[in-house]
Amino acid sequence: GAVVSQHPSWVICKSGTSVKIECRSLDFQATTMFWYRQFPKQSLMLMATSNEGSKATYEQGVEKDKFLINHASLTLSTLTVTSAHPEDSSFYICSARDGDRYNEQFFGPGTRLTVL
Amino acid sequence: AQSVSQHNHHVILSEAASLELGCNYSYGGTVNLFWYVQYPGQHLQLLLKYFSGDPLVKGIKGFEAEFIKSKFSFNLRKPSVQWSDTAEYFCAVNGGSQGNLIFGKGTKLSVKP
Numbered sequence: 001g002a003v004v005s006q007h008p009s010w011v012i013c014k015s016g017t018s019v020k021i022e023c024r025s026l027d028f029q030a031t032t033m034f035w036y037r038q039f040p041k042q043s044l045m046l047m048a049t050s051n052e053g054s055k056a057t058y059e060q061g062v063e064k065d066k067f068l069i070n071h072a073s074l075t076l077s078t079l080t081v082t083s084a085h086p087e088d089s090s091f092y093i094c095s096a097r098d099g100d101r102y103n104e105q106f107f108g109p110g111t112r113l114t115v116l
Numbered sequence: 117a118q119s120v121s122q123h124n125h126h127v128i129l130s131e132a133a134s135l136e137l138g139c140n141y142s143y144g145g146t147v148n149l150f151w152y153v154q155y156p157g158q159h160l161q162l163l164l165k166y167f168s169g170d171p172l173v174k175g176i177k178g179f180e181a182e183f184i185k186s187k188f189s190f191n192l193r194k195p196s197v198q199w200s201d202t203a204e205y206f207c208a209v210n211g212g213s214q215g216n217l218i219f220g221k222g223t224k225l226s227v228k229p
Contacts, residue, residue, distance in 0.1 A: 109159035
């Protein structure tokens with residue numbers, strides 16, 4: 001149990017385009033999902049927290065208009081990178097928290113975004 | 117602010133050597149502590165976790181970690197490493213304001229066959 005999927009696993013896009021990344025909890029209801037970003041050879045940094053049915057909470061320095069987050073259901077959150085630029089190239093990882101297992105988070109496999 | 121420190125950036129060991137990776141955290145409240153592993157090209161996998169109870173926690177693949185509250189530490193250990201343990205190891209604590217995990221910078225482990 002506690003499986004989180006992400007789609008796509010990798011994407012290459014041209015500068016200026018928008019990219020949507022999906023995060024799904026497959027066998028549990030995720031009241032909260034987190035979006036992290038991992039630069040090469042660095043740790044995971046929290047970008048935003050997404051709660052089902054409410055607006056996402058963004059960390060300081062993360063542009064909410066650039067990284068649009070929607071948590072429309074208890075099993076799906078999406079991150080849209082709008083007008084992507086090469087500096088947005090990174091590894092984006094989501095995690096989901098089960099409402100019944102509040103202290104644990106389950107991570108998705110990540111999405112590698114490359115912006116040309 | 118809460119933080120997690122991993123002292124070793126890169127550790128190189130030969131097979132069968134013993135491993136200990138350091139992790140210290142700064143968080144005044146009740147902590148839940150985690151060690152994750154990220155194999156090359158793969159996603160994060162949970163190695164072990166500590167919520168409460170016995171401070172010596174056993175995880176998968178022969179790993180264990182000891183929570184020492186007085187030292188704010190949660191070091192990862194394995195008595196005998198294998199080449200397949202080559203990976204990046206992240207220590208994390210659930211100290212974020214949103215309930216998120218705060219990660220250390222990671223320790224890269226390279227095991228020579």
